[in-house]
Amino acid sequence: MSLFDSFAMVDWSGGNDTGPTPRKDAIWACVVRDGKVRALDYLRNRVVAETWLRDLIETELAAGRRLFLGFDFPFGYSQGFTEAITGHDDPLALWDWLETQVEDSPNANNRFDLAGLINSRFGGKGPFWMNALRRDIDGLPRTKQDYHNPFPDRRAVETRAKGSFTCWQMAGAGSVGGQVMMGLPVLSRLRHAFDGKVAVWPFQPLDKPVAFVEIWPSLNLGSAPPDQIKDAWQVEQVALTLSRLSDQELTEQLDVSAPEEGWILGVPQDRPNIAPPPLRNDCFALPAGVNWTPVDEALALLQSRLHPVTGIETVPLLQSVGLVLAEDVVAKRSNPPQPNTAVDGYGFAGPAADGAQVMPLTEGRAAAGIPFDGQVPPGHALRILTGATLPKGVDTVILEEDVTLKDGHIAFRGPLKKGANTRRAGEDVVEGDTALSARRKLTPADMALLSAVGIAEVPVHQALRVAVLSTGDELVELGDAAGAGQIFDANRPMLMSLIGRMGFVPVDMGRVEDNRDALRQRLDEAAAQADVILTSGGASAGDEDHVSALLRDAGAMQEWRIALKPGRPLALGMWSDTPVLGLPGNPVAAMVCTLIFARPALSLMSGEGWVEPQGFEVPAAFEKRKKPGRREYLRARLRDGRVEVFHSEGSGRISGLSWAEGLVEIEDGARHIQPGDPVRFIPYGSFGL
Numbered sequence: 001m002s003l004f005d006s007f008a009m010v011d012w013s014g015g016n017d018t019g020p021t022p023r024k025d026a027i028w029a030c031v032v033r034d035g036k037v038r039a040l041d042y043l044r045n046r047v048v049a050e051t052w053l054r055d056l057i058e059t060e061l062a063a064g065r066r067l068f069l070g071f072d073f074p075f076g077y078s079q080g081f082t083e084a085i086t087g088h089d090d091p092l093a094l095w096d097w098l099e100t101q102v103e104d105s106p107n108a109n110n111r112f113d114l115a116g117l118i119n120s121r122f123g124g125k126g127p128f129w130m131n132a133l134r135r136d137i138d139g140l141p142r143t144k145q146d147y148h149n150p151f152p153d154r155r156a157v158e159t160r161a162k163g164s165f166t167c168w169q170m171a172g173a174g175s176v177g178g179q180v181m182m183g184l185p186v187l188s189r190l191r192h193a194f195d196g197k198v199a200v201w202p203f204q205p206l207d208k209p210v211a212f213v214e215i216w217p218s219l220n221l222g223s224a225p226p227d228q229i230k231d232a233w234q235v236e237q238v239a240l241t242l243s244r245l246s247d248q249e250l251t252e253q254l255d256v257s258a259p260e261e262g263w264i265l266g267v268p269q270d271r272p273n274i275a276p277p278p279l280r281n282d283c284f285a286l287p288a289g290v291n292w293t294p295v296d297e298a299l300a301l302l303q304s305r306l307h308p309v310t311g312i313e314t315v316p317l318l319q320s321v322g323l324v325l326a327e328d329v330v331a332k333r334s335n336p337p338q339p340n341t342a343v344d345g346y347g348f349a350g351p352a353a354d355g356a357q358v359m360p361l362t363e364g365r366a367a368a369g370i371p372f373d374g375q376v377p378p379g380h381a382l383r384i385l386t387g388a389t390l391p392k393g394v395d396t397v398i399l400e401e402d403v404t405l406k407d408g409h410i411a412f413r414g415p416l417k418k419g420a421n422t423r424r425a426g427e428d429v430v431e432g433d434t435a436l437s438a439r440r441k442l443t444p445a446d447m448a449l450l451s452a453v454g455i456a457e458v459p460v461h462q463a464l465r466v467a468v469l470s471t472g473d474e475l476v477e478l479g480d481a482a483g484a485g486q487i488f489d490a491n492r493p494m495l496m497s498l499i500g501r502m503g504f505v506p507v508d509m510g511r512v513e514d515n516r517d518a519l520r521q522r523l524d525e526a527a528a529q530a531d532v533i534l535t536s537g538g539a540s541a542g543d544e545d546h547v548s549a550l551l552r553d554a555g556a557m558q559e560w561r562i563a564l565k566p567g568r569p570l571a572l573g574m575w576s577d578t579p580v581l582g583l584p585g586n587p588v589a590a591m592v593c594t595l596i597f598a599r600p601a602l603s604l605m606s607g608e609g610w611v612e613p614q615g616f617e618v619p620a621a622f623e624k625r626k627k628p629g630r631r632e633y634l635r636a637r638l639r640d641g642r643v644e645v646f647h648s649e650g651s652g653r654i655s656g657l658s659w660a661e662g663l664v665e666i667e668d669g670a671r672h673i674q675p676g677d678p679v680r681f682i683p684y685g686s687f688g689l
């Protein structure tokens with residue numbers, strides 16, 4: 001048995017009777033059963049429509065058929081409204097309340113008065129607006145100028161359905177506010193007339209023979225063929241389309257949660273924030289028999305084994321800077337949206353010929369945001385200011401500095417090319433183009449770009465949370481007294497701030513002594529709170545190297561011996577499905593390994609993809625002999641176009657990290673660098689710091 005036998009769609013109207021001739025602004029309804037159109041009816045007003053609906057429901061019930069009845073107006077208002085009006089958050093209570101308030105007859109109704117009355121309860125400036133009547137109505141603003149809406153302007157679904165109107169706008173082409181107010185009382189009466197036979201989606205389970213469902217034909221349909229009435233064509237298309245869905249497809253579309261505001265069938269709900277599958281337990285396995293892994297091989301291995309680990313959510317643009325786009329973002333508007341002038345000056349129809357030009361000035365002016373409505377006649381010029389939309393008759397602008405002004409005329413010297421000093425519509429970005437691609441880590445510049453092209457919210461990967469944990473019996477907390485043999489924990493403040501600068505969220509997991517139980521417990525806590533765990537210390541294979549020992553015991557640890565200086569082995573493993581990057585304890589090695597290994601690994605896991613730092617060749621200001629077999633990173637900085645290195649390569653010299661402004665990278669082979677030889681310098685900034 002299929003979910004429904006008959007599919008009827010209704011395109012509602014909030015207006016009055018439009019007469020006997022089928023017209024677009026009245027009510028249209030279509031019934032499809034067994035794949036065939038059974039009726040396509042013009043219903044000239046709501047009284048006719050209500051009778052038609054009663055007859056339909058009666059017929060379908062009598063025949064034992066299940067009826068899907070779609071209406072193209074919201075079944076609920078934005079969050080909070082129902083409760084404010086009825087004292088309950090049950091939208092069906094609001095239906096009943098409206099039923100008692102609305103007066104409707106084919107030629108007149110009280111929708112504007114009722115909107116004004118409701119507004120008066122909230123201070124008289126909203127939530128409803130627009131009055132199509134000649135007479136003023138107390139509390140109902142005619143325009144949005146003095147409008148204040150105490151409720152969200154849009155329902156959640158409307159922020160996802162491009163081009164939808166709000167339920168608050170009571171009049172104007174395409175608006176639905178009037179339709180909701182004039183439609184819900186009818187649905188309320190029908191629901192009670194067929195008590196127990198009707199379920200309302202998505203507020204009630206659809207376990208009755210009749211379902212009322214909110215639809216919006218413009219959601220998926222293109223424009224109607226030119227010889228057809230749009231509303232008639234649309235109800236037919238929607239009815240046919242829905243009747244052709246499999247039960248499973250329809251069930252999926254109907255599976256939404258929107259307890260108060262309702263939803264539009266077919267608009268996908270936010271994907272539940274299910275994190276992607278965890279990394280494989282063996283993702284850090286190294287090829288057998290390898291002794292010292294070259295840096296590039298280690299990096300390639302990380303790149304091939306890791307994938308994004310955070311969920312996806314939609315956030316307002318202002319909260320998105322630094323986050324990673326999960327999908328391509330398409331421009332909703334061109335930039336610039338209209339052709340405009342790039343300078344202050346005088347606009348006319350170009351080109352201007354060589355030699356002296358005199359043009360009479362047209363009265364008025366065009367400024368940014370204040371367009372000139374008229375037409376500038378050929379041979380005339382108009383005062384125009386930077387950013388102003390080019391008025392009709394203007395395609396070229398002469399700079400005001402190049403013009404003399406006298407007796408209502410301008411004079412200047414040509415030639416001037418057609419289009420000079422203007423910007424074409426869409427010359428920067430065209431509506432529909434991809435403005436930014438998935439994996440983009442959003443920058444302040446992107447905020448301007450996305451705003452300009454009308455993007456108010458963006459799908460992003462949730463920020464990657466990185467737990468930072470120090471290990472070692474010798475460590476004391478900054479501010480505590482440090483006894484003999486003790487040192488302050490220097491890594492955690494460094495790593496926490498590195499994580500933050502690189503655009504991830506640091507989670508402070510404190511310090512833990514070299515004790516397996518304590519470490520085990522802390523790793524459990526870290527795994528519960530973060531997407532990745534970064535430890536420092538204890539990563540080698542010594543007696544007190546508990547990080548590696550624990551991970552080894554858990555069967556998920558690899559000691560990566562990388563041919564790299566400075567750096568001791570990295571311990572890489574999985575702890576309760578959470579990747580652990582075990583850095584060396586030595587702060588210099590810990591920082592270098594973070595920049596070279598952890599950063600691209602974390603970027604990949606954050607959804608940004610693999611990142612490589614941009615370096616460049618600069619003449620060396622130093623001499624150095626290097627043996628083959630491992631890659632070296634020297635603490636370095638640029639001075640007078642040459643790169644100098646810290647006087648000591650000692651890996652305990654933390655001050656060299658501060659002295660430096662980047663790293664010199666020396667390739668794996670042997671090298672004898674003389675002053676003036678090119679070496680590769682990577683500024684800290686290239687690591688995102």
Ligand code: AMP
Pocket residue numbers: 470471472474475487488489490491492536537538539540584585586587
């Ligand atoms: P480990 O990797 O635990 O053998 O430590 C190597 C060196 O780094 C030792 O000298 C440690 O004392 C030092 N060290 C380890 N952790 C830290 C830390 N959080 N801050 C400063 N030094 C550290």
Ligand code: MG
Pocket residue numbers: 471472473537538544585
């Ligand atoms: Mg240690």
